[in-house]
Amino acid sequence: MARGSTRPTSRDVAQAAGVSQAAVSLVLGDKWRGRVSEATAQRVREAARDLGYRPNLAARNLRLGRTRTVLLVVPALTTEFFAGVYTGATRVAAEHGFGVVLYPSPEGIGPAPDPFASAQAALDGVIASSMAADALTAIRGEALPLVMLDSDPSGSLGAATVNLDIADGVRQAAEHLLSLGHRRFLHLAADVPSWTFEVRARELAARLAEVPGTSVRTARSPISIEGAVTAAETALSQPGPRPTAVICDDDQLAAGTYKAARRLGLRVPDDLSVTGLDDLALATAIDPELTTVRLDAELFGERGMRALLAVLEGREPESGDIPVRLVVRGSTAPPGLP
């Protein structure tokens, strides 16, 4: 029995089982085949259970020189999207005996924060969203195995990337609206410098350029419902023929667009079609339910974690973007008469 109230160590277990500490380590580490008899192994396991032994992670990490812990760097957790990414990553991590520590990049602008000071754990690797740009420089400096989420594959300097096929999602949304007959668009874009938003703009412009007679305005908004209300209201009040469809960079912007439309006396979808991107719970909470591009956040997190595990084991990460798909609901309809 351990003296006093300190947690039992492997040495305590050894003493209880009448063996050496090394034998305990072998048995509990499942490395005892041909080194320890079945009977002894059983005694050790029982002693460990009786004492409530748990290995000291700090000691193990020090000995092994790795921690089986990875850092997940995300922008602030204001929506369930990154919560989903975290959930997916954690699930895969747990299957491989890994833990995940979160580093939500502070939203406000300030002194560049240090993800590694915040994460007390020593780390084996990092998964980082390209949206958490301010934290990236510090990460690069550490030379840790790195997987980037939604980042420019050609600009990632060798880091593995795992991406959603956002370009295809934007194409599907554009196609849907075009086939309904829309020709005048507003692109409500996120005012955040990240590859994933650049893709949206580029792809939309490319697709619409192929269709004669289309026009597209662009408005920028911070990623929040309230911010989007102002941006959308301003953009929709501009002189000239009003857009009949608004393509939003994410669902929150779409929700803001609903509110702007109400203020302007426009009905969705009769006067204005709106599409989003993410498919948050929000998308079906608002009325009418939002036509949006569904992103599988958990799968995204899983793929990110799998890629990092591959890197850590020296394997080649799985390649190929994660497919997305448009979910058509009540916020899109043919345009009214001009």
Place this chain on the structure above:
Amino acid sequence: MARGSTRPTSRDVAQAAGVSQAAVSLVLGDKWRGRVSEATAQRVREAARDLGYRPNLAARNLRLGRTRTVLLVVPALTTEFFAGVYTGATRVAAEHGFGVVLYPSPEGIGPAPDPFASAQAALDGVIASSMAADALTAIRGEALPLVMLDSDPSGSLGAATVNLDIADGVRQAAEHLLSLGHRRFLHLAADVPSWTFEVRARELAARLAEVPGTSVRTARSPISIEGAVTAAETALSQPGPRPTAVICDDDQLAAGTYKAARRLGLRVPDDLSVTGLDDLALATAIDPELTTVRLDAELFGERGMRALLAVLEGREPESGDIPVRLVVRGSTAPPGLP
């Protein structure tokens, strides 16, 4: 210089600065007053900077027997509420050199999961929401310093508790609706066994019992918009006089109630007043904007972390519930004529 590609250790720094490893530890640990000359300390700091030295956390944790890491146990992160709690806790933790590891209790029912297997880090303490009930037994077994969030103060067996003043919030909502003239209520309750929801039911019943001529139905729903739609639709379709006001245990349930009302052809607030609880972003995204009880999630997390730090330092945690307040918006109005 460190050989090969391994990270530099304090010994490498010592060699570079021409001192012993102990001197490095003293200087970098800020314990050198009167033990090392200012000039030497300066040399050590420069060497550390030049080599990009970072202390090995595993070694430090092993040596010190503590990790400056705490576990935050929450129900699944499906809304921004617990993201806020996490943010607040992390902020305070960082100010004190602590890290926070998250353990989101899996939603599905299954084999009782082990928070400590998931959290690779060794832990100094735990903050746990009473909503993550399934994880609590494992936590108790570890005999770690523990702070409970929104938990029965009399039933916590000595663990410190930090609570929101939910009872007062419910009272404010009830008062508001009573003063508008409502007498027939529906309480849409969360179908989750947790003290925080018991309080809502108890307080509402207590307040309404004081007002003659009031009646209250109760319906139970899982905490999700979709679940609430069904529950609310069923409850509002019961025979007998229809409730004129619905008090919901949280904002998601309120959003579901909006959808149920639409299906039944009821307008909010003209035919049905609705109140929520949380004040999520969702509350202002839906139309009309939701009258709800605002909970300060970040402050909640901050107070939780402060309480745990107090426990760790043998101090008495700050007491007193965190105040909440009703935010009146467009979802409540006087009842129409019967």
Place this chain on the structure above:
DNA sequence: CGCCCTAGGTTTTACGTATAACGTCGAGTT
């Protein structure tokens, strides 16, 4: 002069684990 004290360090140790290197003993081989 002998002594202690202080500044400015160094040497040593312990934290708990995983594992490489090293015994030991009996049975089987030659």
Place this chain on the structure above:
DNA sequence: AACTCGACGTTATACGTAAAACCTAGGGCG
């Protein structure tokens, strides 16, 4: 009979850090 070899362990060591215990030289003091 000497040797080998496998089964079953044990002993010893290293991981990187913090800090207790120890050392040394010079100056002040009685």
